[in-house]
Amino acid sequence: MKKINSEQLKQLIEATIFVSDQPVSVDKLKNTVLADFTVSDKAIQSALSALQLDYRPRGIQLVEVASGYRFQSLDSLSPWLSRLWQETSPRYSRAMLETLALIAYRQPITRGEIEQVRGVAVSSNIIKTLTEREWIKVVGHKEVPGRPALYATTKQFLDYFSLKSLSDLPNAEDFMASLDATQNVTHVLHEEQATQAQGDSDNQKEPIH
Amino acid sequence: MKKINSEQLKQLIEATIFVSDQPVSVDKLKNTVLADFTVSDKAIQSALSALQLDYRPRGIQLVEVASGYRFQSLDSLSPWLSRLWQETSPRYSRAMLETLALIAYRQPITRGEIEQVRGVAVSSNIIKTLTEREWIKVVGHKEVPGRPALYATTKQFLDYFSLKSLSDLPNAEDFMASLDATQNVTHVLHEEQATQAQGDSDNQKEPIH
Amino acid sequence: MSNSDESASTLATPVQQPLPLAFVNGEAVIEKPEDLYIPPEALEVILESFEGPLDLLLYLIRKQKFDITTMPVAEITRQYMEYVEVMQTLKLELAAEYLLMAAILAEIKSRLLLPSRSDEEDDEEDPRAALIRRLQEYELIKQAAEDLDLQPRMERDLFSVSVEPSADIQPVIIQPDVTLQELVLAFSAAMQRAAAFEHHHIAPEALSTRERMSKILQLLNAEQYTPMEALFTAEEGRAGAVVTFLAILELVKGQSISLVQAGPFARIHVKLGSFEAP
Numbered sequence: 190m191k192k193i194n195s196e197q198l199k200q201l202i203e204a205t206i207f208v209s210d211q212p213v214s215v216d217k218l219k220n221t222v223l224a225d226f227t228v229s230d231k232a233i234q235s236a237l238s239a240l241q242l243d244y245r246p247r248g249i250q251l252v253e254v255a256s257g258y259r260f261q262s263l264d265s266l267s268p269w270l271s272r273l274w275q276e277t278s279p280r281y282s283r284a285m286l287e288t289l290a291l292i293a294y295r296q297p298i299t300r301g302e303i304e305q306v307r308g309v310a311v312s313s314n315i316i317k318t319l320t321e322r323e324w325i326k327v328v329g330h331k332e333v334p335g336r337p338a339l340y341a342t343t344k345q346f347l348d349y350f351s352l353k354s355l356s357d358l359p360n361a362e363d364f365m366a367s368l369d370a371t372q373n374v375t376h377v378l379h380e381e382q383a384t385q386a387q388g389d390s391d392n393q394k395e396p397i398h
Numbered sequence: 399m400k401k402i403n404s405e406q407l408k409q410l411i412e413a414t415i416f417v418s419d420q421p422v423s424v425d426k427l428k429n430t431v432l433a434d435f436t437v438s439d440k441a442i443q444s445a446l447s448a449l450q451l452d453y454r455p456r457g458i459q460l461v462e463v464a465s466g467y468r469f470q471s472l473d474s475l476s477p478w479l480s481r482l483w484q485e486t487s488p489r490y491s492r493a494m495l496e497t498l499a500l501i502a503y504r505q506p507i508t509r510g511e512i513e514q515v516r517g518v519a520v521s522s523n524i525i526k527t528l529t530e531r532e533w534i535k536v537v538g539h540k541e542v543p544g545r546p547a548l549y550a551t552t553k554q555f556l557d558y559f560s561l562k563s564l565s566d567l568p569n570a571e572d573f574m575a576s577l578d579a580t581q582n583v584t585h586v587l588h589e590e591q592a593t594q595a596q597g598d599s600d601n602q603k604e605p606i607h
Numbered sequence: 608m609s610n611s612d613e614s615a616s617t618l619a620t621p622v623q624q625p626l627p628l629a630f631v632n633g634e635a636v637i638e639k640p641e642d643l644y645i646p647p648e649a650l651e652v653i654l655e656s657f658e659g660p661l662d663l664l665l666y667l668i669r670k671q672k673f674d675i676t677t678m679p680v681a682e683i684t685r686q687y688m689e690y691v692e693v694m695q696t697l698k699l700e701l702a703a704e705y706l707l708m709a710a711i712l713a714e715i716k717s718r719l720l721l722p723s724r725s726d727e728e729d730d731e732e733d734p735r736a737a738l739i740r741r742l743q744e745y746e747l748i749k750q751a752a753e754d755l756d757l758q759p760r761m762e763r764d765l766f767s768v769s770v771e772p773s774a775d776i777q778p779v780i781i782q783p784d785v786t787l788q789e790l791v792l793a794f795s796a797a798m799q800r801a802a803a804f805e806h807h808h809i810a811p812e813a814l815s816t817r818e819r820m821s822k823i824l825q826l827l828n829a830e831q832y833t834p835m836e837a838l839f840t841a842e843e844g845r846a847g848a849v850v851t852f853l854a855i856l857e858l859v860k861g862q863s864i865s866l867v868q869a870g871p872f873a874r875i876h877v878k879l880g881s882f883e884a885p
Contacts, residue, residue: 201478204457204471208479208766222478248413249770261771262413269410269431270417274778281783283793289785290794296821297863306801322782329824329879332862339863341821350787355818359791416770458768469768476764487763492658495752503751515744518659518704559758560765568754573747 190227198228199236206240212257285315292325293346293358297339299331316340324349399436407437408445421466421557464556464563497524501534502555502564503573506548508540525549533558660708661745663690668742675742680719680735684712711738819854820863824879827864832876835866 193201205222206213215233223233237258241251249260262270281289288311291303303311319325324346330336342355352358402410414431415422424442432442446467450460458469471479480487490498497520500512512520528534533555539545551564561567657663667686668678691709715734759765827833839851855877858864868875 200457200472201475202457204475204479204766205482207458207469207768207770208471209482210769221481224481225478248409248411249416259771260416262417262773262776263409264773264775266410266413267773267776269434270413270772271776272430272433272779273414273418273772274776275781276778277781278783281785283796286785286789286793287797290790291797293790294794294817296817297824307797308800328821329827329863332880339824341824349785350790352787354815356815359787413770416768417772419769470761471766471768473759473764476766479766480763490756492656492752495756496658496748499751499755500748502755503748515741515748516659517661517708517741517745558761559755560760561758567751568758569751573751 191225193223193226193228195232195236198223198226198232199239202233202236203240206251206258206260209259212254212259214257217257282315284309284312285318288315289319289324292319292340293342293355296341296355297328298341299337299339301337400434402432402435402437404441404445407432407435407441408448411442411445412449415460415467415469418468421463421468423466426466461560462562463560464553468557470560493518493521494524494527498528498533498551498555501528501549502551502567503570505550505564506537507550508546508548510546531558658749660687660705661742662749663687663705664708665742665746665749675739675746678739680712680715680738684716687712815850816853816857819850820858823851823854823858823877824863827877827879829879832867832878835875835877838877 201222202218205218215230215237218233219228237251244251244260247263248266249262251258251260284307287307288303291306292298295302295306300311300316316325322345323343325340326343327338328341329339331339347354410431411427414427424439424446427442428437446460453460453469456472457475458471460467460469493516496516497512500515501507504511504515509520509525525534531554532552534549535552536547537550538548540548556563556566564570567573657666664683664687665675667683667690668675673679673683688709691705694705711734715738718734761767823838826838835855838855839848843851855864855866859866864877864879866875866877
């Protein structure tokens with residue numbers, strides 16, 4: 190059995206916790222990296238305390254959790270660190286777009302009314318996604334049995350589409366009329382639209398280096 | 399754009415490098431965690447230098463490798479730290495190492511050229527293993543009959559061997575000089591080509607984690 | 608350690624060798640090759656560790672402390688052939704490369720026996736020089752591979768550090784882009800379908816009214832009455848007042864808000880929800 194001084198012990202424990210994927214218990218330390226050394230539990234504990242103290246002013250902290258010790262990032266840095274993880278969500282479905290469009294053009298509107306127009310149920314996920322994006326919100330309740338929520342679009346919605354007010358939304362009836370005039374164009378337009386949207390979402394996918 | 403003081407900057411950079419699975423480049427810092435802040439490259443560099451200094455006496459070190467900065471355990475602790483894992487680190491065969499060395503020092507190089515120098519056939523398994531480890535990749539094709547693939551090393555290769563660039567390869571300069579002496583024709587490692595290939599790999603880098 | 612002479616530094620590799628080059632070039636070494644014989648059992652083991660004919664040749668040269676550039680080709684060829692023969696008698700799977708090298712060596716040997724003619728030199732490269740160059744090049748790579756293996760590397764000498772991100776870190780979600788056109792098309796499509804099914808007739812209403820309805824709902828609360836005039840703004844003029852009035856009527860009709868008036872010509876108050884008897 191070899192001797193190890195307190196400075197080396199601290200270094201070795203520090204590195205062990207850092208390179209381990211899982212929290213490291215005192216037992217694990219003794220059975221692995223410290224197996225060759227004569228070292229007391231007290232010495233290990235005081236090395237751990239010293240390390241906790243060393244890291245107090247730093248961007249990461251040494252914390253004890255149920256299964257042992259681990260380093261974790263400082264909570265106060267989370268708002269910035271979260272930018273390291275980005276997920277691109279998939280394109281919006283037709284159901285999502287129609288729901289949003291109905292809320293925009295027919296607000297305030299209940300979910301039931303949207304369902305009536307669309308002829309199919311509106312999934313809670315759609316409402317949730319649009320609410321999380323802060324494009325729609327509940328502005329009141331309709332005084333009918335069940336008091337359903339009335340949805341309206343938000344200022345963020347207007348900002349996103351560069352609209353000053355809802356009256357700037359293109360007149361859908363005119364739009365439809367112009368589509369009707371050139372009968373079969375609808376399909377083409379739809380397709381174009383799809384490609385266009387594809388292109389847009391591609392641009393967005395660009396990962397950050 | 400917000401201001402950030404040097405102490406906070408240091409903490410944020412430190413935590414970022416710690417929680418990232420891959421080495422972190424200055425560009426990545428600027429595009430993610432520092433995106434909201436007005437901060438100069440000089441300030442980032444000096445925070446990195448300060449961190450390197452802070453960790454000098456510790457069990458882990460902040461080092462710069464090809465694709466950025468990372469923390470890694472102290473070299474001298476490896477005999478003990480390796481006891482944390484059941485299996486020992488892989489040993490590479492001489493055939494594998496010679497093939498890798500040839501690609502590293504003489505890139506871009508074809509399989510035929512490797513075989514010529516080594517005097518034996520290169521097994522497909524070696525090329526496959528090196529490719530799967532993302533240490534080598536095809537960077538083009540040589541314009542000779544059969545258009546054989548030209549291989550070069552990747553940033554991951556440099557990262558794995560703790561190298562910042564190809565010129566940090568052991569004896570890189572001596573190696574080039576002696577190659578020049580023995581060979582007047584054949585391809586000596588072309589710095590530009592190597593850098594080019596390196597640059598190419600940047601564009602197709604993996605998204606953030 | 609660096610006692611290499613001029614010629615060695617230009618021609619031979621400057622990378623460090625396990626066997627010092629400095630002892631080379633002596634006639635005595637060539638006349639008295641030591642330790643030439645290797646027992647077949649040992650040979651079998653050794654052969655497996657060779658990476659090919661160049662590796663084997665290098666081994667033979669280094670073993671007897673020859674310099675690559677001045678190696679006695681005849682002697683090396685003889686030894687090489689011995690190894691190849693042993694390999695064949697041991698029925699080791701012999702790679703074609705070993706036989707090819709044997710042929711090359713035999714050719715060099717035969718050429719050396721012929722008197723050299725100076726006018727020939729320019730036409731053809733001396734096969735001995737070509738072999739020497741290949742050996743030197745291979746030796747460089749062999750050394751480079753050894754150096755690379757000694758280079759500190761991840762998983763063996765260095766371990767990557769992992770730190771748990773704080774639990775409250777949420778990934779940033781990049782939302783898909785939506786264009787205004789998509790929105791209009793979606794609305795039109797929904798309306799067209801509704802019209803086709805004739806579920807109900809949707810009266811075209813001015814958007815401004817609907818927008819105002821949303822605004823009014825947000826201004827009001829269920830607990831407190833708000834004076835109705837607070838919903839009107841003078842700057843909007845008559846048109847604005849009409850829109851607000853229509854919106855209020857629409858909301859009352861839908862029972863989203865309720866109006867109360869204490870008496871004739873008294874102030875009208877508005878609150879969210881339907882009217883409840885006190």
